[in-house]
Amino acid sequence: xxxxxxxxxxxxxxxxxxxxxxLTQAERWxxxxxxxxxxxxxxxxxxxxxxxxxxWPLRVGLFIIxxxxxxxxxxxxxxxxxxxxxxxxxxxxxxxxxxxxLFWLELGIREKRLYHAxxxxxxxxxxxxxxxxxxxxxxxxxxxxxxxxxxxxPLVLVWLGLALAATARYAERGAAGAAFAGALLVLVNLLxxxxxxxxxxxxxxxxxxxxxxxxxxxxxxxxxxxxxxEGVRQTWRLLALATTYLSVNYLVVREVNAALSGQxxxxxxxxxxVCIVLTAVLPVVFIALGLxxxxxxxxxxxxxxxxxxxxxxxxxxPLLPLSVAATLVGAAALAVALFGLRYLRPERHTLTSHPDAxxxxxxxAAANPFGRAALESLVSVRLSAGLAAPDTGPxxxxxxxxxxxxxxxxxx
Amino acid sequence: xxxxxxxxxLADLTARxxxxxxxxxxxxxxxxxxxxxxxxxxxxxxxxxxTALAGGLGALLYEHHERLGPGLILSLMTxxxxxxxxxxxxxxxxxxxxVAPRTSVGAxxxxxxxxxxxxxxxxxxxxxxxxxxxxYGLASAVPAVLFLAAAYFFDHRGxxxxxxxxxxxxxxxxxxxxxVLTSFDFVPARLRAAAIGLGSVLTAVAFxxxxxxxxxxxxxxxxSLGANLAxxxxxxxxxxxxxxxxxxxxxxPALAGLAWALYRFAHRIRSYWFLVLAAGWGYFLVTYLWIRxxxxxxxxxxxxxxxxxxxxxxSAAGIVRxxxxxxxxxxxxxxETPSRPS
Numbered sequence: 001x002x003x004x005x006x007x008x009x010x011x012x013x014x015x016x017x018x019x020x021x022x023l024t025q026a027e028r029w030x031x032x033x034x035x036x037x038x039x040x041x042x043x044x045x046x047x048x049x050x051x052x053x054x055x056w057p058l059r060v061g062l063f064i065i066x067x068x069x070x071x072x073x074x075x076x077x078x079x080x081x082x083x084x085x086x087x088x089x090x091x092x093x094x095x096x097x098x099x100x101x102l103f104w105l106e107l108g109i110r111e112k113r114l115y116h117a118x119x120x121x122x123x124x125x126x127x128x129x130x131x132x133x134x135x136x137x138x139x140x141x142x143x144x145x146x147x148x149x150x151x152x153x154p155l156v157l158v159w160l161g162l163a164l165a166a167t168a169r170y171a172e173r174g175a176a177g178a179a180f181a182g183a184l185l186v187l188v189n190l191l192x193x194x195x196x197x198x199x200x201x202x203x204x205x206x207x208x209x210x211x212x213x214x215x216x217x218x219x220x221x222x223x224x225x226x227x228x229x230e231g232v233r234q235t236w237r238l239l240a241l242a243t244t245y246l247s248v249n250y251l252v253v254r255e256v257n258a259a260l261s262g263q264x265x266x267x268x269x270x271x272x273x274v275c276i277v278l279t280a281v282l283p284v285v286f287i288a289l290g291l292x293x294x295x296x297x298x299x300x301x302x303x304x305x306x307x308x309x310x311x312x313x314x315x316x317x318p319l320l321p322l323s324v325a326a327t328l329v330g331a332a333a334l335a336v337a338l339f340g341l342r343y344l345r346p347e348r349h350t351l352t353s354h355p356d357a358x359x360x361x362x363x364x365a366a367a368n369p370f371g372r373a374a375l376e377s378l379v380s381v382r383l384s385a386g387l388a389a390p391d392t393g394p395x396x397x398x399x400x401x402x403x404x405x406x407x408x409x410x411x412x
Numbered sequence: 413x414x415x416x417x418x419x420x421x422l423a424d425l426t427a428r429x430x431x432x433x434x435x436x437x438x439x440x441x442x443x444x445x446x447x448x449x450x451x452x453x454x455x456x457x458x459x460x461x462x463t464a465l466a467g468g469l470g471a472l473l474y475e476h477h478e479r480l481g482p483g484l485i486l487s488l489m490t491x492x493x494x495x496x497x498x499x500x501x502x503x504x505x506x507x508x509x510x511v512a513p514r515t516s517v518g519a520x521x522x523x524x525x526x527x528x529x530x531x532x533x534x535x536x537x538x539x540x541x542x543x544x545x546x547x548y549g550l551a552s553a554v555p556a557v558l559f560l561a562a563a564y565f566f567d568h569r570g571x572x573x574x575x576x577x578x579x580x581x582x583x584x585x586x587x588x589x590x591x592v593l594t595s596f597d598f599v600p601a602r603l604r605a606a607a608i609g610l611g612s613v614l615t616a617v618a619f620x621x622x623x624x625x626x627x628x629x630x631x632x633x634x635x636s637l638g639a640n641l642a643x644x645x646x647x648x649x650x651x652x653x654x655x656x657x658x659x660x661x662x663x664x665p666a667l668a669g670l671a672w673a674l675y676r677f678a679h680r681i682r683s684y685w686f687l688v689l690a691a692g693w694g695y696f697l698v699t700y701l702w703i704r705x706x707x708x709x710x711x712x713x714x715x716x717x718x719x720x721x722x723x724x725x726x727s728a729a730g731i732v733r734x735x736x737x738x739x740x741x742x743x744x745x746x747x748e749t750p751s752r753p754s
Contacts, residue, residue, distance in 0.1 A: 022421045034439050035431075042430040055684065058735050065732055222420035230417075294448035303453070323471035330465030337458035340450065341517060347447045356449035 019047040028358035051115035062118030098130035176232040205247025212240035248278040251312040496526035512567035552582040611642025
């Protein structure tokens with residue numbers, strides 16, 4: 001059902017995301033020496049990538065250049081129109097931007113075969129922003145937009161609809177993020193006018209985040225939609241996890257509550273006790289689940305949340321002077337890291353401290369465009385472990401401990 | 413982590429007979445069993461821990477500076493330095509002109525910590541006892557020599573970068589001692605000459621090590637410091653020496669040569685980064701020459717304005733074209749099909 005619809009409204013040809021994912025996967029396996037050079041060549045021949053998608057620094061460059069170029073060109077064009085009708089008009093600018101950006105976006109995808117290559121992302125953002133501005137310009141809350149009144153709900157819903165439509169057609173991460181933010185805005189705008197809305201806000205945010213995180217778990221089957229929207233799914237999952245934590249974080253709840261009720265000095269909010277407990281417990285839960293699954297995103301969100309929880313604690317109860325706290329935390333981090341490096345070698349509980357050969361980029365300019373660039377010349381120690389991975393290792397030996405020979409550490 | 417996408421790929425490859433079924437099954441099995449690598453997370457934690465610990469300890473020492481006295485602080489730091497150096501030395505790989513195999517994660521960090529501690533001890537001793545007097549050149553020459561030697565000895569690019577920074581500081585102090593920084597007209601010229609000189613030497617070293625295979629993996633570090641140092645020196649001469657013919661006769665070909673050298677290097681090691689650097693310096697030179705050309709006809713106000721506008725528009729389009737075709741400017745990686753010209 002969804003897949004049949006997808007062929008109708010997807011902006012990019014459906015093989016692109018699938019082939020891109022497969023090629024990336026095959027290259028990872030090849031770097032682990034699970035596939036031979038010939039097998040990788042066969043994969044490359046079987047799934048040609050006839051779209052343009054350069055390495056990320058180039059995508060960033062193209063994104064910026066497109067924004068500048070479109071701003072100059074579109075501004076020039078709109079300037080002519082406004083000169084002709086002799087007055088400045090936001091509507092004209094927004095219309096020119098929206099229509100022009102959409103036109104070039106579709107043309108770029110069709111003619112230049114761009115696939116999330118920078119220019120198409122930039123044009124999509126311009127079109128989305130211009131459309132959102134137009135919607136706001138002709139809504140009845142143009143001059144008195146406020147989340148504490150239900151009069152703004154229709155506008156926020158239109159924004160959400162625009163972002164969702166863009167996400168559905170282009171499967172772009174930024175648009176997906178905008179849709180997520182739009183959904184949060186709708187929730188906040190629905191709740192805040194209620195007398196108990198502010199009280200419920202943390203819990204609703206927590207529930208919404210948890211629900212979205214559950215809905216965006218890894219798909220069971222590799223349907224065309226699953227390929228097409230994998231980036232969107234990952235974006236939503238990350239944002240949902242962050243929302244789950246942040247909406248019950250004590251510092252966020254207390255300061256937002258104070259800002260909403262116009263207090264100059266924040267006070268202990270209602271439900272503050274629950275928030276304190278969750279602020280302390282959630283990072284640990286995330287980290288434990290992330291290690292258990294194992295799930296890297298969950299783990300990283302958990303680590304970031306842990307750091308923010310420490311910051312929250314220090315913000316209200318600076319138990320120790322900063323220098324002592326930094327020394328203790330540093331020593332603890334060092335101890336955990338050293339213990340982990342030793343304990344997880346070579347492997348325990350489906351975790352390892354060895355680098356995954358698939359993540360290494362030595363000599364592999366395709367995997368990392370800056371290949372052997374001098375990023376080291378900034379004083380950052382990049383340890384290119386696994387450079388000594390055997391070239392002619394046995395290829396189909398997939399025993400317990402044999403995973404590609406990443407890391408040549410036989411020292412200890 | 414066995415995603416449904418991986419399963420789908422294996423099924424498709426098997427159906428196409430590109431992959432024998434037993435291999436596909438083995439890959440699937442291995443993918444299901446492969447442990448999650450926490451290498452980068454643990455290293456980040458290690459790095460953050462070292463930074464927080466060093467910062468916290470430094471702040472603690474500073475807070476209790478009066479009570480401890482410089483002697484005790486210096487002995488503490490020296491003891492730590494010795495421990496770090498001993499640990500690094502214990503895990504030192506055998507010397508080779510190639511990439512030495514990594515023996516231990518901790519040892520690399522220990523060496524870096526030892527170098528940073530050495531700088532701290534040296535600075536602190538200078539502040540407390542003025543051991544070097546006003547011979548700042550010597551104070552920067554000592555770490556430069558030590559770090560460069562350690563970089564080759566331990567095969568450590570981070571320490572190499574530290575050593576090159578100290579070397580640049582030494583050259584700077586030598587040509588323009590702090591005492592004469594007040595006389596304005598003379599010093600910049602000497603600093604520029606030093607930048608161009610040191611930059612050229614480092615560039616030459618980079619080419620030597622890459623083409624001769626003497627620590628070829630150090631070459632990018634040498635080149636990115638050397639080329640940019642020389643480039644900035646040459647560019648500032650060009651901009652400042654507006655009216656001098658001689659500087660142009662020398663600097664324009666030199667900058668062109670630099671861009672060409674960067675392009676050769678990028679081509680050899682297939683690095684987009686050096687390709688972008690080469691293009692950046694090349695674009696600077698061309699734009700500079702264009703402005704000089706326009707300057708000749710500065711009486712034709714509007715014509716010059718129009719021509720310049722056209723130049724900048726066309727060159728912007730050129731930049732986009734350059735970005736779009738970047739991949740075709742470098743030789744394909746081994747195992748990669750060469751990209752079709754379009």
